[in-house]
Amino acid sequence: MNDKPRRSNPKDVPYQLMLSALPHPIVMIDRDGYVVAANDMAEFFFQTSAAVLAKQKLTTLLPFGSPVLALVDQARERLAPVNEYRVDISNPRIGIDKVVDVYAAPVQDRTGAVTLMLQERTIADKMDRQLTHRDSARSVTGLASMLGHEVKNPLSGIRGAAQLLESSVSDDDRALTRLITDETDRIVRLIDRMEVFSDQRPVEREAVNIHVVLDRVKKLAQAEFGDRIHFGEQYDPSLPFVHANQDQLVQVFLNLVKNAAEAVLEVPGPEIVLSTAFRPGIRIQVPGSTEKTSLPLEICVKDNGPGIPKEIEDCLFDPFVTSKTNGSGLGLALVAKLIGDHGGVIEYDGTGRQTIFRVMLPPSDMEL
Structure with missing residues (x-):
């Protein structure tokens, strides 16, 4: 009797599933410059479906004269992989502040075809x-x-x-x-x-419904300082619970909402939008652990205020940094500490028309 394990035939491997599991956008470009295949992260990156991508040329997806186009041509002509780091591909279609590392390689058995992988540097x-x-x-x-x-x-x-x-x-x-x-x-x-x-004590955490937290924050804000502000909600109802301390999350998001409310005081039609989403692919190593934790839960506080001064963006979460005349500069530093204690990440994104504070947290493996 043959007890040797059966090995899979490489031809039976579902490569599309394998590509879709990768955390970076990957597309295949044919000899005429058209997209002929795209993985799930490419759909998310370009904000459109693979079926729609397959009908477009790469030149329509990227800025005019983008270095990425030259890299694709080089890989096609040299029949060898090429790469370039920190390439700015920002445009109105995919958003601003899009800086990527680019990897281009020719595809065997497909004359003129090139596989393109983009690793977003902002992450x-x-x-x-x-x-x-x-x-x-x-x-x-x-x-x-x-x-x-x-x-x-x-x-x-x-x-x-x-x-x-x-x-x-x-x-x-x-x-x-x-x-x-x-x-x-x-x-x-x-x-x-x-x-x-x-305070270095371990955070007492449990499975928390983030929407319950945001609803409480919204009610507190409307009662205390946001009665003239329009609050919008963009919630993902299927979002899993977050592994967190509920009181500390209320403190975090109340602080962010209060900052947003102060920012829109002089803006016509002041608005604050609270949103949640599931974003797979983000992993970070938590201090004190050798394991990398997934951070798929995204919670955003958006406002239509003027944004943060450019000169303090890079040190925004440092203690004593503030743009307020009478501010202490400890509010956002405390927010960053609490989010860090939860093994999460907080980032600021100022697009010019919208100010976004984005919090990414690990899910809970507990059931309520």
Whole structure:
């Protein structure tokens, strides 16, 4: 009896399924420049179906004179793979800030055909920036602990002395003693906010319905500061539960919605849109673990405000960075810390017409 395992014939392998499982857009271009095949990520990247893609030339999908077209020609002429890094292919059709690494290779048995793979650099860059955000949050942890011990105690003494003086000074000087107490109280509140960064306890998490969280945030926002703002919803009803702490998620998205509300104060027709979607293919290694975690749950807070100043975009989630006149610069840093504690990623995307804060989180494997 032959007990050897049966090996699959390579010709029986469903290559289309294999290509669709890859996290990068892949298309095949024929000798005339038409798309003849595309995987699932290519459909998502170009925002159209494979059937529609197959009727178009590559030149209609990319900007005029794109270096990608030259790479395809090189691969076809040399009969050898070629690649180029950080190619900007932004256009109105697929969106702005589209920077990709390009890999082009000739297809055997198909004269003039080329397979093209695009690796979106923004994803990799976002991962790098997210690690920087986490390092920045950790850097403020030691500062918060030091301030709590070395500054708050002397401030209490200063405030107490000012209160004692208030009862024995003239009315003119009493305004100064009140100024002292008010300013010490303000510093103490700032230190209290910073001390949140020194909380290193593990996050207690469970399966949470993100739509319940967003509905609560929306109601709180409408009651407290958003009564003149139109709130829109674009929810994916089939979204699985998120593995998270519900109270902390409420804090995160309430902070983002409040920032959005402040941004649209002077905008005609102020609007904030809350959206959810399932985006497969994003994986990141969580600190303290050797495993990579999938982050398919995307939650966005969008507004039609003027956006963030370009000069602070790259350090937006760092402590003490703010565009507000009276802001402390700790709100978004705290949001980044809480999302990082959940093993997730937060990113800002300013398109000129719309401001988007995008949160990506891991799903829960628990049932409710």
